[in-house]
Amino acid sequence: MSTDDRILAAAMRVFEEVGLRAATTRRIAEEAGVNEVTLFRRFGSKEQLLTEAMRRRQASAPRLLPEAPRDAEAELRHWLCVHAAQLAQVRLLIRSSLTEIDAHPKLCARAHEGPRRIATELSAYLERLAAAGLCDPLPDPAGAATMLMGAVFSEVVARPMLPDGEAPPRPEQIADRYLPLFLRAIGASGGRA
């Protein structure tokens, strides 16, 4: 593992753990087992380092929703679980990327690419669902996508703002909680409550 690789991996790790601002160059260097100066010699600045680290991370992103929908409930459940788990891993990164937009616009824009792409994919999937007759026609698929993502987002990222405090829910709990509601909202529900 090259020096650069170790630095980038450590940067991403620390970044996820504590957010943008608290991810100091000293701490990243320590985590990478490298002198702080080396960071700047190889990446120029903290911003460039983190940008590069995020670029690498986002290179690998799997497709979760099938091109031809068959079982809305099962497919959305899988999507919810994976997405919730991923989001939980980067929640501090997401939080800080919302506060530091002015200070690091490009970096935060990159941080938002992931969620944006996920929302777009979900929206497209919902359109396919409606086209296939697996749910009611959706006048605003993007709105429906936002509502489902918003639920996950609230549970994971905005947890401390919700009643019953801090306990981070498991992905399956999130699916159990919001999938029935969502399926009824888009008219893809099997039964009634």
Place this chain on the structure above:
Amino acid sequence: MSTDDRILAAAMRVFEEVGLRAATTRRIAEEAGVNEVTLFRRFGSKEQLLTEAMRRRQASAPRLLPEAPRDAEAELRHWLCVHAAQLAQVRLLIRSSLTEIDAHPKLCARAHEGPRRIATELSAYLERLAAAGLCDPLPDPAGAATMLMGAVFSEVVARPMLPDGEAPPRPEQIADRYLPLFLRAIGASGGRA
């Protein structure tokens, strides 16, 4: 208007505008037309000052949802509009209170009280709605409440993470977008899409 009042008002204004960290004591003092030293002489520390400012703010909080539900759509629409507008006003405060939890736990806890209380009230209202037969029975009213709040939250606070960027939507747009979906989710919908 006393010196303390001017300072507290300025603190709240700046706090809302730029968030916790960027609300420096220098800036608050300038905004209040007061010397920076006066802040510390009267409130001891930045944290105490902001805590007191938030305490005053949250003292006045109106009830939005009626005790005896009559028209779910109209009542929830009103709630959505008011709540979305309020949340938009404090979005930077909310954002930073999610990042700075470790640095200022008490202060952030206080910042979260508002949204928490709102979620609890909404949840209770939904239970009343179900009890009155105005919607289907809700096995998890708190979950439904979170989903609706999550939608507003996403639109207002997490806007940069959504597709189609930064444009802050008007409260009525948010209501138009999510109310039909939500009403169908809880089985309170009048018509079909």
Place this chain on the structure above:
DNA sequence: CGCGGGTGCAAGCGGGCACTTGCATTCGGC
């Protein structure tokens, strides 16, 4: 062998921040 690139190390710079200190000024109540 010598050279040069990559790295470590110690120190420091400049800036921003919360917060302090010492002193001058104003102003209202006795």
Place this chain on the structure above:
DNA sequence: GCCGAATGCAAGTGCCCGCTTGCACCCGCG
């Protein structure tokens, strides 16, 4: 008119941060 409380003002302290500098070292390659 005088005292004391509230405030202004200038300067400074200590901390942390991103980032720089100068110098030593190690190591592979010609």
